[in-house]
Amino acid sequence: MSPWWSKSSSKEAKKKSKGGGIIGFIRRKLKSPSESKQTSLHLRDEVRASTPSNPVAQSQNFAERWPDAHPLPLPENSPDMGRVEEGNRESRNRRSSEGLSPLFHFPLPRYNQAQNGHDQTDVEGYLATDSVFTDSDSDSDSFDPANFRFLSPQASNYETGDKTSTNGPSRHLTYATQKKREKLKAVKACVSSQTVQKSPKWHPLSPHMANLQVPQHDSSMSSPSKSPMRVFEPEPALTGFWARRPYADTGFPGPGPCSSPESGPSSSYNLVGGEMAAQLFWQRNRYTPEHTPIPSPRMTSPGPSSRIQSGPVSPLHPWAGGSNMDSSANWPGDAVNAKQQTHRLPLPPLAMSNTGPSTPWYTIRTTPVISKSPGRADILASHGSGWKKGRLLGRGTFGHVYLGFNSERGEMCAMKEVTLFSDDSRSKESAQQLRQEIALLSRLRHPNIVQYYGSETMDDKICVYLEYVAGGSIFKLLQEYGKFGEVAIKSFTRQILSGLVYLHSTNTVHRDIKGANILVDPKGRVKLADFGVAKHISGPSCSLSFKGSAHWMAPEIINNDSSGCNLVGDIWSLGCTIVEMATTKPPWSEYEGVAALFKVGNTEVTPEIPDHLSGDAKDFIFQCFQWAPARRPSAAQLLDHPFVKDIASSETLMPDPGPNTNAMRSLGIGHASEGVPVPHSRSQNMNRRLTTSPTSSPRVILPTPLTGAAAGGAVPFYHQAEKPYSPDFMGLTSTSRSPTRSFAPASNALHVLNPERDMFRAMPQGSPFQEIIPPDNDFVGNQKKRRAGKSVLT
Numbered sequence: 001m002s003p004w005w006s007k008s009s010s011k012e013a014k015k016k017s018k019g020g021g022i023i024g025f026i027r028r029k030l031k032s033p034s035e036s037k038q039t040s041l042h043l044r045d046e047v048r049a050s051t052p053s054n055p056v057a058q059s060q061n062f063a064e065r066w067p068d069a070h071p072l073p074l075p076e077n078s079p080d081m082g083r084v085e086e087g088n089r090e091s092r093n094r095r096s097s098e099g100l101s102p103l104f105h106f107p108l109p110r111y112n113q114a115q116n117g118h119d120q121t122d123v124e125g126y127l128a129t130d131s132v133f134t135d136s137d138s139d140s141d142s143f144d145p146a147n148f149r150f151l152s153p154q155a156s157n158y159e160t161g162d163k164t165s166t167n168g169p170s171r172h173l174t175y176a177t178q179k180k181r182e183k184l185k186a187v188k189a190c191v192s193s194q195t196v197q198k199s200p201k202w203h204p205l206s207p208h209m210a211n212l213q214v215p216q217h218d219s220s221m222s223s224p225s226k227s228p229m230r231v232f233e234p235e236p237a238l239t240g241f242w243a244r245r246p247y248a249d250t251g252f253p254g255p256g257p258c259s260s261p262e263s264g265p266s267s268s269y270n271l272v273g274g275e276m277a278a279q280l281f282w283q284r285n286r287y288t289p290e291h292t293p294i295p296s297p298r299m300t301s302p303g304p305s306s307r308i309q310s311g312p313v314s315p316l317h318p319w320a321g322g323s324n325m326d327s328s329a330n331w332p333g334d335a336v337n338a339k340q341q342t343h344r345l346p347l348p349p350l351a352m353s354n355t356g357p358s359t360p361w362y363t364i365r366t367t368p369v370i371s372k373s374p375g376r377a378d379i380l381a382s383h384g385s386g387w388k389k390g391r392l393l394g395r396g397t398f399g400h401v402y403l404g405f406n407s408e409r410g411e412m413c414a415m416k417e418v419t420l421f422s423d424d425s426r427s428k429e430s431a432q433q434l435r436q437e438i439a440l441l442s443r444l445r446h447p448n449i450v451q452y453y454g455s456e457t458m459d460d461k462i463c464v465y466l467e468y469v470a471g472g473s474i475f476k477l478l479q480e481y482g483k484f485g486e487v488a489i490k491s492f493t494r495q496i497l498s499g500l501v502y503l504h505s506t507n508t509v510h511r512d513i514k515g516a517n518i519l520v521d522p523k524g525r526v527k528l529a530d531f532g533v534a535k536h537i538s539g540p541s542c543s544l545s546f547k548g549s550a551h552w553m554a555p556e557i558i559n560n561d562s563s564g565c566n567l568v569g570d571i572w573s574l575g576c577t578i579v580e581m582a583t584t585k586p587p588w589s590e591y592e593g594v595a596a597l598f599k600v601g602n603t604e605v606t607p608e609i610p611d612h613l614s615g616d617a618k619d620f621i622f623q624c625f626q627w628a629p630a631r632r633p634s635a636a637q638l639l640d641h642p643f644v645k646d647i648a649s650s651e652t653l654m655p656d657p658g659p660n661t662n663a664m665r666s667l668g669i670g671h672a673s674e675g676v677p678v679p680h681s682r683s684q685n686m687n688r689r690l691t692t693s694p695t696s697s698p699r700v701i702l703p704t705p706l707t708g709a710a711a712g713g714a715v716p717f718y719h720q721a722e723k724p725y726s727p728d729f730m731g732l733t734s735t736s737r738s739p740t741r742s743f744a745p746a747s748n749a750l751h752v753l754n755p756e757r758d759m760f761r762a763m764p765q766g767s768p769f770q771e772i773i774p775p776d777n778d779f780v781g782n783q784k785k786r787r788a789g790k791s792v793l794t
């Protein structure tokens with residue numbers, strides 16, 4: 001009696017000979033039963049003819065040849081199921097290795113035998129799909145996303161390994177036959193004519209969402225793209241909304257659809273809007289293995305003199321520098337400095353000596369420094385600044401974030417790297433977003449905002465150096481550890497609020513507050529990150545474009561009607577983030593993106609507030625979910641809410657010692673030993689220093705003295721009792737106060753200092769900060785206006 005594995009192998013071989021998988025299925029369906037039979041026979045014959053010994057024979061010999069072999073236990077499922085899994089895995093691996101994201105393929109309407117019988121049109125549809133896949137697989141460069149509009153749900157599920165799509169009922173079964181035929185006609189037309197439809201027609205989704213354009217084709221025909229850098233066309237679109245799945249009811253599936261350290265539904269899964277449409281189309285490749293970074297040559301510099309005296313910072317990549325700065329970062333002077341948004345980093349002496357002064361450092365390549373030693377991971381890249389690229393920390397929409405290590409100094413940072421391609425509009429958009437992010441971040445300095453260190457360009461890459469926040473994002477923590485307890489939620493909320501109060505005090509709105517963009521360090525300190533879609537509000541008429549992440553997006557952003565209350569969109573998103581922390585999912589997670597937008601934008605229904613939270617927590621969330629922005633409290637007002645106001649000392653997490661000042665110094669930013677590190681000077685003169693001042697920026701006053709920070713030599717928090725934060729002072733209109741506020745300001749609550757006074761107090765004439773935020777800057781100007789009794793937004 002032959003062992004079970006030889007039987008199953010035999011079965012397997014028979015199945016193979018029949019042509020397994022979707023392609024085989026299609027082929028079988030194309031044939032009449034008799035043809036099908038013939039085909040099977042024919043295929044079997046082919047197998048026999050083409051191999052010296054057919055697979056069945058081989059497998060039968062296996063037991064004889066390997067008598068000691070132990071069969072692996074069979075899975076509980078039938079062999080067929082195992083085979084489906086395997087097929088999916090193979091397919092997934094194959095696609096991954098070819099750089100294809102399974103998520104770019106959208107499920108086909110299920111071939112419904114019961115309903116349609118052997119509908120030739122359907123079959124052709126499958127064939128069309130098959131051919132698209134085949135083409136894209138075989139020639140990734142010739143991949144055209146337009147073809148993928150015609151892919152439909154089933155394909156996606158085959159590729160992603162969703163077994164239910166192959167065996168179980170599918171929601172796509174409900175497609176009307178007529179609709180299917182229309183689509184499949186289009187498929188046929190496309191395939192036969194080889195015509196590439198570059199852009200869909202757009203039409204407004206609803207009168208309420210006039211700024212929300214969706215292509216006329218339905219969700220199953222949306223246009224994904226395989227590679228963010230090569231195939232994306234930055235058209236206004238919301239494809240991502242309906243192309244992606246809603247949050248799974250089963251919670252976050254670990255490394256499944258969000259396999260990269262920081263990819264996933266809530267990271268950039270739902271990021272939408274305007275020129276950021278790229279983020280809709282492009283889905284990160286969740287199944288691509290984490291590639292080890294390719295060694296990149298160390299960039300060298302003409303020498304210390306050019307580094308210090310050249311003034312302009314490292315030039316932007318030539319392909320990136322051409323486009324104008326987006327108004328999102330429209331700080332005065334940005335236009336002038338549009339090409340100077342990356343900040344030159346000091347180079348170690350070795351690197352400096354490699355180039356002559358006349359050669360632009362950024363164009364010179366030297367032998368990459370590749371440190372190898374047994375027993376530890378290779379350092380695969382060494383940047384000109386002496387920072388070496390380590391492991392992948394996470395992936396964003398536009399690039400990858402790596403751990404950076406300076407082995408000379410023993411310091412770490414996060415290196416956000418974006419690769420640019422000259423002929424790619426997507427690259428230009430990436431560069432533009434990065435410039436915006438640099439422009440904004442370089443001006444921010446707060447313990448609850450990730451610190452910007454510097455940036456540099458290297459051939460086709462821009463690299464931004466940021467404070468390393470080791471714990472990863474809230475999203476990642478939720479994925480790994482499940483929902484947070486109320487103490488953690490309270491602490492995180494308070495810290496997010498503090499960051500927001502500061503951010504809003506500079507009239508900047510983040511626009512993408514969500515778990516994936518909030519980092520947590522090992523001590524539980526929280527940092528706002530990812531300022532890619534942040535915007536500086538230059539005045540009352542400044543309207544916000546449609547940007548953000550669907551499930552976290554405020555109704556007024558969806559409806560393009562913020563009535564001047566532009567900042568409190570972040571408060572709505574904060575409410576969603578609290579729900580996310582409490583449940584692992586944002587509100588309306590049962591809906592897909594567009595449906596969630598409709599829900600939020602068209603109905604004034606308050607999102608469900610988790611029942612298990614305390615009354616204070618519920619009320620806090622309720623305040624955040626005030627539908628009318630004018631009724632929503634500001635971040636400053638919310639600091640006085642009982643939910644976060646009285647965090648007991650045991651609940652107060654370790655204060656932030658401030659950014660890694662040594663890292664900043666090594667990057668030429670400020671000088672920790674002689675004063676407050678300067679994030680970035682517009683003059684780019686890194687030698688200039690501030691006089692010692694503990695308050696270079698508005699700081700949260702903590703209730704307890706912070707010895708750790710001072711002991712660590714970093715910038716301490718400021719511990720001075722101040723008046724409660726005044727929303728008016730911070731430039732918020734009276735209408736932005738919440739008339740429904742149910743909490744009273746506390747006299748001894750944590751406060752934020754007067755940003756103007758703190759930022760500029762004790763600042764000598766000509767200090768770098770005065771260059772960072774010039775006197776005619778909106779922020780400063782607004783402070784003056786406010787003193788004169790005017791509100792910025794009125």
Ligand SMILES: Nc1ncnc2c1ncn2[C@@H]1O[C@H](COP(=O)(O)OP(=O)(O)OP(=O)(O)O)[C@@H](O)[C@H]1O
Pocket residue numbers: 261262267268271393394395396397398399401414416450466467468469470472473476516517519529530531532
């Ligand atoms: N400073 C940091 N320290 C540690 N990890 C970080 C840091 N910055 C980013 N990461 C990791 O990298 C991931 C992606 O970073 P980030 O969100 O900034 O990229 P992005 O391209 O701007 O993303 P998005 O798609 O949200 O626009 C984060 O979710 C986080 O896990």
